[in-house]
Amino acid sequence: MKHSVNRPPTPDGVVDQGKEPTLQEIINIKLIESGEKERLMELLRERLIECGWKDEMKALCRAYIKKKGRNNVTVDDLVHLITPKGRASIPDSIKAELLQRIRSFLVSTAL
Incomplete structure (x- = not known):
């Protein structure tokens, strides 16, 4: 697994037993479990190369x-x-496209 210098590694779906996960953590886990996070990352790579x-x-x-x-x-x-x-x-257009894809994912998973 690749780790970024500027952010901690993505959780593997395991959350501390003593506290409730935040909404951001829940969304991140759902994105990972569904494979959507990897698809979004690939889309981002493609768009950044294209522009x-x-x-x-x-x-x-x-x-x-x-x-x-x-x-x-x-x-x-x-x-x-x-x-x-x-x-x-x-570019703002790339940010908007990714945001729309994330919103669509959230709606489809009824999170």
Whole structure:
């Protein structure tokens, strides 16, 4: 399982026995169990490639590496540089499409 630098790993459906899961945790578990989360992630990857976002981020990384020198850059440096710019530059149309797909999923599961 891949882990993001900026967020904890996704729960595997196991919630602490002592507390009630939040609505966000319940939705996340349902998305994982149904396989919808993986489908949404694949859709996001496709859309980001289609709109040129991935190439733009790659170019930013290459420019930073060239500026700092190959031996003076870590993956963490790149993540900290790219994450805010990357999140801010995702087209609104892609965000809206994903939000609509999530809403449709929630309606269909009657959550």
